[in-house]
Amino acid sequence: MQINSPQLLLHIEKAKEGAQASFSFLLDTFWNEVYQFQLQRTKNDFEAEEITIMSFSKAFDKIEQFNSDYSFKGWLFAISKNAHIDQVRKQKNDWKIATQAQESSMANTVLDLTPTPEDQLITKQNLAELLRHIKKLKPHYQQMIQLRYFQEMTYKEMADELDEPMNNIKVKLLRAKKLLLTSLNAAKND
Numbered sequence: 001m002q003i004n005s006p007q008l009l010l011h012i013e014k015a016k017e018g019a020q021a022s023f024s025f026l027l028d029t030f031w032n033e034v035y036q037f038q039l040q041r042t043k044n045d046f047e048a049e050e051i052t053i054m055s056f057s058k059a060f061d062k063i064e065q066f067n068s069d070y071s072f073k074g075w076l077f078a079i080s081k082n083a084h085i086d087q088v089r090k091q092k093n094d095w096k097i098a099t100q101a102q103e104s105s106m107a108n109t110v111l112d113l114t115p116t117p118e119d120q121l122i123t124k125q126n127l128a129e130l131l132r133h134i135k136k137l138k139p140h141y142q143q144m145i146q147l148r149y150f151q152e153m154t155y156k157e158m159a160d161e162l163d164e165p166m167n168n169i170k171v172k173l174l175r176a177k178k179l180l181l182t183s184l185n186a187a188k189n190d
Contacts, residue, residue: 008072015063024168027056030073031167034080041084049170051087055080057174133183141176148173 008029014022034055038048059079066075134145147153147161158173159166 009068012063012066012068012072015060016066023060023171024165026060026072027167027171028165030076031056033073034076037077037080038084041081047087051080051084053170053174054083054087056171057178058083060171060175129187130184133180133187136183137176137179140172141179144169144173144176145180 011022011025015026031052035048035052038051038055039045042048042051055076059076062079066072134142137145143162144158147158153161155166155169155173158169162169
């Protein structure tokens with residue numbers, strides 16, 4: 001597609017107004033290019049896919065900020081590049097924390113995987129609270145969470161079940177997780 005063609009600009013404007021069909025158009029139009037860009041950077045299918053999902057999610061969350069004087073593809077790639085940088089930093093930090101925690105726990109404790117009655121009660125309470133927050137989501141986001149995490153469907157199975165492109169499923173699931181996390185964090189801060 002030509003850079004900022006009239007059709008592209010029309011879909012960007014409609015996406016700014018919240019039109020799901022335009023988000024789908026943008027996702028379908030640019031998914032492969034962004035994914036290939038990340039695949040070259042990461043050399044890992046899973047990481048490339050995850051970063052591509054994050055890239056689209058961030059772009060869609062900030063689509064109001066897009067200036068049509070610039071290339072949408074360039075803007076999207078800049079977001080994707082920054083998402084990869086953030087992911088690398090997070091992985092390095094997680095690795096350091098995990099290593100320190102592992103060294104500390106190995107030195108001081110014997111691992112017992114049997115949950116105590118208190119652990120079982122806490123797990124039940126946490127699950128009940130999680131389910132309350134899931135029910136606060138819009139029905140299509142509830143469905144995404146239900147299919148992926150409770151029925152343990154793959155992205156492909158979800159796409160077949162809902163008769164939607166797999167890319168849409170991935171971005172919708174990412175959005176559902178983000179909304180759920182926001183809800184949980186808001187409850188934690190109250």
